[in-house]
Amino acid sequence: MATLELSEISVRFGGLQALTDVSFRVREGDIVGLIGPNGAGKTTVFNVITGVYQTSAGQVSYDGKPLRSLRPHKILALGVARTFQNIRLFQNMTALENVMVAQHCRTRAGVLGAILRSPAQKREEAVIREKSLQALDFMGLGAFAGELASNMAYGLQRRLEIARALATEPKTILLDEPAAGLNPAESRELMHTIGRISERGVNILMVEHDMKVVMGICRHIVVLDHGVMIAEGKPEEIQRDPRVIEAYLGNELN
Amino acid sequence: MTIRASKLWFGYAVAMAWFYVLLWPLLGIKAAGLEFAASFAIWSKVAVAAAICLVLYQVKQAGAFNFLTKPTERVGEAASAAFRRVPTWLSLAVVLALAVIFPLFTERYAHDVAISILVYIILGLGLNIVVGMAGLLDLGYIAFFGVGAYTYALLSVHFGLSFWLCLPIAASFSALAGCLIGYPTLRMRGDYLAIVTLGFGEIVRIVINNWMSLTNGPNGVLGIKPPGAYWFNGASLEHVWLNHLEQLYYIILALAVFTVLAVYRLNYSRIGRAFEAVREDQTAAELMGVNTLRIKLLAYALGAVFGGLAGTFFAARMQFVSPESFTFIESAMVLAMVVLGGMGSIPGVILGAVALIALPEVFRGFELYRMFVFGGVMAAMMIFRPKGLWPAKRLGARSEERE
Ligand SMILES: Nc1ncnc2c1ncn2[C@@H]1O[C@H](COP(=O)(O)OP(=O)(O)OP(=O)(O)O)[C@@H](O)[C@H]1O
Numbered sequence: 140m141a142t143l144e145l146s147e148i149s150v151r152f153g154g155l156q157a158l159t160d161v162s163f164r165v166r167e168g169d170i171v172g173l174i175g176p177n178g179a180g181k182t183t184v185f186n187v188i189t190g191v192y193q194t195s196a197g198q199v200s201y202d203g204k205p206l207r208s209l210r211p212h213k214i215l216a217l218g219v220a221r222t223f224q225n226i227r228l229f230q231n232m233t234a235l236e237n238v239m240v241a242q243h244c245r246t247r248a249g250v251l252g253a254i255l256r257s258p259a260q261k262r263e264e265a266v267i268r269e270k271s272l273q274a275l276d277f278m279g280l281g282a283f284a285g286e287l288a289s290n291m292a293y294g295l296q297r298r299l300e301i302a303r304a305l306a307t308e309p310k311t312i313l314l315d316e317p318a319a320g321l322n323p324a325e326s327r328e329l330m331h332t333i334g335r336i337s338e339r340g341v342n343i344l345m346v347e348h349d350m351k352v353v354m355g356i357c358r359h360i361v362v363l364d365h366g367v368m369i370a371e372g373k374p375e376e377i378q379r380d381p382r383v384i385e386a387y388l389g390n391e392l393n
Numbered sequence: 394m395t396i397r398a399s400k401l402w403f404g405y406a407v408a409m410a411w412f413y414v415l416l417w418p419l420l421g422i423k424a425a426g427l428e429f430a431a432s433f434a435i436w437s438k439v440a441v442a443a444a445i446c447l448v449l450y451q452v453k454q455a456g457a458f459n460f461l462t463k464p465t466e467r468v469g470e471a472a473s474a475a476f477r478r479v480p481t482w483l484s485l486a487v488v489l490a491l492a493v494i495f496p497l498f499t500e501r502y503a504h505d506v507a508i509s510i511l512v513y514i515i516l517g518l519g520l521n522i523v524v525g526m527a528g529l530l531d532l533g534y535i536a537f538f539g540v541g542a543y544t545y546a547l548l549s550v551h552f553g554l555s556f557w558l559c560l561p562i563a564a565s566f567s568a569l570a571g572c573l574i575g576y577p578t579l580r581m582r583g584d585y586l587a588i589v590t591l592g593f594g595e596i597v598r599i600v601i602n603n604w605m606s607l608t609n610g611p612n613g614v615l616g617i618k619p620p621g622a623y624w625f626n627g628a629s630l631e632h633v634w635l636n637h638l639e640q641l642y643y644i645i646l647a648l649a650v651f652t653v654l655a656v657y658r659l660n661y662s663r664i665g666r667a668f669e670a671v672r673e674d675q676t677a678a679e680l681m682g683v684n685t686l687r688i689k690l691l692a693y694a695l696g697a698v699f700g701g702l703a704g705t706f707f708a709a710r711m712q713f714v715s716p717e718s719f720t721f722i723e724s725a726m727v728l729a730m731v732v733l734g735g736m737g738s739i740p741g742v743i744l745g746a747v748a749l750i751a752l753p754e755v756f757r758g759f760e761l762y763r764m765f766v767f768g769g770v771m772a773a774m775m776i777f778r779p780k781g782l783w784p785a786k787r788l789g790a791r792s793e794e795r796e
Pocket residue numbers: 152155157175176177178179180181182183184224
């Protein structure tokens with residue numbers, strides 16, 4: 140099934156070994172948390188999976204298919220979508236348009252269809268619209284469809300990023316610090332939303348610094364430190380793991 | 394004097410001193426020796442005029458003109474509110490109707506200017522796809538105009554192909570040229586893209602200039618046929634050449650209307666959204682499933698198609714083409730229209746074309762100072778309306794069917 144599997148991934152940037160032999164899986168129905176101190180290589184893992192960076196060794200496979208040398212849009216089309224740590228919305232487009240762009244790879248109307256407004260193109264456009272509105276509604280953004288992304292409040296932009304990723308109809312979604320900068324109420328609501336995304340049958344891999352969020356919803360946790368996987372397991376195991384406590388969690392958990 | 398006012402006058406003094414430093418070398422350095430009187434005479438006039446403007450500005454700031462400006466403002470607001478209530482289709486219909494009856498009330502000279510405006514509108518809208526929508530800088534756009542013009546010129550002179558048949562042929566050739574030029578630049582961004590497209594534009598012109606056996610080099614191609622048509626002459630159908638200015642005007646008007654419609658529809662489509670996504674954030678667009686390399690190539694090709702269409706018409710209208718018409722300054726001109734009017738905005742680009750073609754005609758009397766005024770206006774525009782005369786607006790109305 141739609142299992143995302145990383146096996147012995149290594150990435151280097153010049154002299155910097157950003158990842159060393161990282162291996163883990165995100166199985167069907169999983170919510171996996173990827174944690175680690177700043178600069179541990181979490182975002183790099185996302186960039187490797189989505190095809191932004193090439194690995195120097197090891198491979199990523201999805202559904203049993205190796206992703207090596209596939210361009211990012213192809214990987215997305217296979218069903219792996221992501222959000223960004225630093226929000227990367229299309230700032231001068233409306234919320235609705237942002238989400239509509241995400242339907243690009245699921246639709247096919249071309250230039251001629253657009254210029255002639257062929258019936259097929261019109262039908263497709265209506266479907267895109269409807270699905271995009273659904274994605275916005277799912278994230279509670281229905282009222283902001285016509286708002287420019289740049290005019291939206293920070294918390295809403297975070298949610299819009301998730302709505303955009305969901306609109307690509309993914310089977311696996313990678314969330315890079317979705318709760319960063321949210322207040323406690325917002326991040327509680329986000330946890331709830333992530334749960335609902337999972338219920339829709341989307342597998343989730345998320346990076347998150349907020350331990351309440353991570354421990355609350357993740358069923359499996361992977362810990363990175365300096366590009367090395369130092370632990371992996373259930374939240375309770377991770378909380379007790381001495382290496383993890385030493386490397387990263389420390390007093391935060393006690 | 395308040396601090397604000399003294400700052401203003403200090404700025405004025407600096408600006409005038411700087412102006413004199415610029416002006417004197419131009420007017421004062423003569424073969425016979427250095428001279429101050431001529432430049433000082435001009436300088437003092439400008440200084441006095443600027444001082445008067447400044448005083449008026451200050452008086453206005455103090456509110457002395459409120460009895461004048463307040464009512465005019467109110468009238469302006471009421472007018473724009475009324476204008477907003479007019480449905481879009483109605484205002485479009487009025488503009489189109491005016492464009493259609495335009496030749497009936499004007500003479501040759503006006504037709505001539507109107508035709509060039511329409512040609513530039515097509516060029517501007519074509520470049521707008523590349524620059525305004527997809528956000529790729531293209532400094533060699535006029536090359537596609539040239540490719541279109543020469544395609545028709547050569548096919549017409551050597552093979553006698555008709556204008557109508559050549560429109561799609563020239564458009565395809567231009568699209569091909571767009572892809573050829575676009576392909577090597579796909580992985581470039583920003584400044585590099587600007588330099589490379591500038592180079593490609595020049596390459597096309599220089600090839601045309603030097604390929605004597607095909608293009609007749611700098612002498613150009615003569616004897617291009619105008620568009621033809623069949624028309625009833627009594628009972629029989631007869632072939633006629635449409636070489637009167639008003640006939641040509643209607644042809645280019647039709648092409649321009651087609652262009653506006655096509656670009657508008659493209660803008661509000663899956664492809665248009667992909668263009669904009671690439672403009673906003675190329676990496677994010679790719680990660681959201683847009684094949685950015687393909688979309689950028691498509692933007693170049695589509696832009697080139699409209700350049701090619703305009704070029705075909707240009708060749709048919711002039712009945713002569715030479716490489717001189719496709720220099721860098723033309724590319725810059727078209728780009729200026731797009732930027733001046735408002736990137737990504739269709740009415741903006743149209744307004745930009747009108748402003749840059751029609752206004753210089755109006756001010757023909759000041760021929761000498763044309764470029765000077767041009768530069769000044771552009772600089773002022775960038776300060777006061779950095780988003781263009783008619784900025785693209787996108788407040789929820791997009792992708793809504795409102796036709
Ligand atoms: N494109 C790049 N070129 C060079 N070095 C990079 C690049 N991307 C990341 N790095 C380096 O790789 C290391 C891991 O970075 P990464 O962004 O993956 O960390 P992270 O775990 O996401 O940290 P944070 O919690 O701050 O987001 C860092 O030392 C970073 O400087």
